[in-house]
Amino acid sequence: MRHHDLVVIGAGSGNxxxxxxxxxxDVAIVEERWFGGTCLNAGxxxxxxxxxxxHVARTVRDAGAHDVDxxxxxxxxxAARDRVFGRLDAERDSGRRDREQEDAITVYEGSARFTGPRTLRIDRPDGPVDISAGRIVVAVGGRPLVPAPVAEAGLPYETSDTVMRIDAPPRRLAVLGGGYIAAELAEVFAEAGSSVTIVEKEQxxxxxxxxxxxERFTELVRSRYDLRLGREVTALGGRPGALLLTxxxxxxxxxxxxxxxxxxxPNGDRLNLDAAGITTHDDGRVRVDRHQRTSAEGVFALGDVCSPVPLKxxxxxxxxxxxHNLRHPEDLxxxxxxxVPAAVFTRPEIASVGATEQDCRDKGLDYRVGMADYGDIAYGWAMEDTTGFCKVLAEPGTGRLLGAHLMGAQAPTLIQPLVLAMTLGIDANTLANSPYWIHPALTEVVENALLDLDL
Structure with a gap:
């Protein structure tokens, strides 16, 4: 059995x-599928x-609002697909080649599973191999969830892992789900010419x-898609290319x-974690402490296999x-x-950080709401924007920012001053009144939302 000083299972962020x-x-990297992980290859x-x-296509469609024919x-x-994946597949292959050419790194192609404490069996195309390690990092990510009525139907379906590589957009696309992945991909295919129906169990x-x-996003896209809200799929029938969802x-x-x-x-259920003494949460995520250590000595975990916030x-x-903790075990x-800020790259774009208003209510917090519309600032006029807004939540008296939410152009960029303020402990009054805010830039919508707070 070959022994390595360090083994990393998963070549996404683990790499x-x-x-x-x-x-x-002596380092080994084990990768079953693709270097770069979900983010680079299918995310x-x-x-x-x-x-x-x-978004470029939508800009052309909406050009008339700006007197452009x-x-x-x-x-x-x-062509768009090939442009995207021609670049990304080259990045993936380059990443693999670079690792394979490093003298002190061994790359194993295959799926790993624990056979005991810090011992692994790797199922490779040319046969299994057993290895051991002084320390191990589990970074195997996650995979799309497929409901039983779909999985058991025996009919074809796509997930985010596969749909972006198809040869042509379908004439009629049914999207099961209403989260950020569903929203982004629904828009991609709608602009590519598909008629989209979204089935979502929530309202x-x-x-x-x-x-x-x-609420506002749902109302905005009602005219774009056939929305079936508050509904679930109980059966999938028909035939390939002519599916029928009940x-x-x-x-x-x-x-x-x-x-x-x-x-x-999370993909931890494929690793035989019990053999290593690694415990999991009820939802399958590997349990880690604040230092990313698992319950097994010498084993760390990171990314979607363990994180409460599965973002890149x-x-x-x-x-x-x-x-750091691998290098400095005495200084964790x-x-x-x-x-953790997050964004949804639909049109309009969406960005958020911290508590939602419903979170504040559920926790019984005393809070104030500040709102500002894109349509009330000069650059919003230039954009003819009638739907974008910024919403901030703050604690009365102290002005401590509790949460921030934007919907509109450049939202993932505009939220960053609020992320910085919340991270560094800058209160709403200081953020609104101390720095200059460029006029007439979109950042004025953030300034105005802060000024709207009744603290």
Missing amino acids: AVVDDSFAGL CIPSKMLAYTA AELRTVRWR RLLGPQDETVA LDDGTTVDADMLLVAVGRV HVANREAEVVA IACDHEL
């Missing part, structure tokens, strides 16, 4: 753990590249978002293609923490998930 500071150690990056293409002839789907899309965001109220949806986007599950920027931060640092 970022190993840098030049690990020189001199954050390709979806945003295609979302931007969709323009006509959208078509979105060249296959609003983007349910985890602040209630104002979820909903729990007896109604049906005809579709040429089904996209399942109801959420994701969180996984990257956790990778930094793990790398912790990972803080308290104030």
